[in-house]
Amino acid sequence: MRKFVPFGELRRQPTIVVDSTGLGAALTLAHWRGAATPLHLRDDTSAGSCLRALHQPATPGLAAEAVTANHFDIDGFIGVWALLNPELALAHEALLRLVAALGDFREIDWQNPLANQALQLVCWLNAEEKARFYEPFGAPARRRREDEASAEKFAWFLPRFAEVLRHSEAGRTAWQPEYARVQQAVAVLQGPLTQRANYPEIGLVVVRTPAPVPYYALFGPTAGFDYVLSLYDGQRYELECKYTTWIDLESRPTLPRLPLAALATRLNELEKSNYRWAADGLTDTGPLLRLAGRPLTKAERYADPDGRPIYASSLAASAVEAEVVAYLRQGYLGVQPKKYWTWAEVRGVGQ
Structure with a gap:
């Protein structure tokens, strides 16, 4: 019977490390770049690696009875929970994979019959986390270390998640507000006021829509792309390089992310606002x-x-889009997509 232990207790007993890296791990199940996850267990999400491991019980290190992570997020939590609840996790594997990907990459296929339930679970986790503890990346502002403070979140969520997984209505009070907000935004993004342009050769999606929306709506249909340029009314813009190029993505090759400072310099040459x-x-x-x-x-x-x-x-949306496309195209000249970029290789491309 496995149990969760705080990250600081990693070396006190054989321990499986999820969505993290740590010296002395009996087994690492993480999608972090360069993590020691066994090749046959690599997956897009750390939770996916945990689920793969459950299908292969003879995996060296999987017999360890302790499980840990150095932070709390949805992907890591699902991975830890799956290792502690293997039968229930495998019975709901497809749903848990959607939850982990939505939590980490904000991506989901809204046509998937499990999409709504996945969104409900993610919204439940988000709402309870913020109400009872602190928001993601909020530990330093409270002068706490995430690897220590997050143990309290695991202690609360681990015994409660199964009920909401089996019966999402049990968590409706918590998940309903964000769920409704995301669904409203999805309707806008799927409606006539939103336009989308894809540049697959540089991994870019351009979304023109009236106003900013939640990430689950904005990034939801962007699987296969690694940059999102959002063009909002009022000449408001953001370009984001997605988390998919920070980790070792298993399902597809990627281009390495480019440093955006030079693009900022170029835009500042054109910008006339304050x-x-x-x-x-x-x-x-x-x-x-x-x-x-x-x-x-x-x-x-x-x-x-x-x-x-x-x-x-001060710049028109078309001008910003043109500058972003030109910068990425120039930066990727002669670069071929591949899996498992090292950070040294990524930095080399951007020099």
């Missing part, structure tokens, strides 16, 4: 390029676009 374009660093989990007012915290950048200020540019 704001300046700024970009997050290459190794941020989801680098944003946007007009900067006050600096955003990591928690604000991770939160939904409709919850942060997005400033008006």
Whole structure:
């Protein structure tokens, strides 16, 4: 019978490490770049690797009775929970895979018959996490270490998740507000006021829509793409490099993410407003390029676009789109997509 242990207790006994890396792990099940996940267990999500492992019980290290993670997020939680509840996890494997991907990549196929239930579970996890603890990436603001503080979240969620998994109505009070907000946004993005342009050769999706929307709606139908350029009314824009290029994606080859600072410099040469374009660093989990007012915290950048200020540019949407497309096309000249980029290789492409 497996049990969860705080990350700091990793070396006290043989321990499976989920969605994290740590010296002394009996088995690592993580999609992080360079993680020691066995080749035959690699998956797009860390939860997916855990589910693969449950299908192969003879996997070395899987007999360890302790499981840990150094942070709490939806993908990591689903992976930990699956290892602690293997029979129930395998019975709901398809749904859990959707939940993990929606939680980590914000991607989902809304035509999937399990999509609504996956969204309900993700919204339940989000709502209870914020109400009872703190928002993702919020530990430092409370002068706490995530690897320590997150153990309290695991202790609360692990014994309660099964009921909501089996009967999502049990969590309706918690999941309904965000669920309704996302569904309303999905309707807008699927309606006549939204236009989408795909540039598959550079992994870019351009979404023109009236106003910022939640990530689950914005990124939901962007599987297979790694950049999203959002063009909102009022000449408000954001470009985001998705988390899919921070991890080792198993299902498809990717282009390495490019540093966005040079693109910010180019846009600043054209920008006539009182704001300046700024970009997050290459190794941020989801680098944003946007007009900067006050600096955003990591928690604000991770939160939904409709919850942060997005400033008006002097540039037309078509001009911003053209500059982004030109920058990515130039940066990827001679570069072929592949799996398992190292950070050294990624930095080399961007030099």
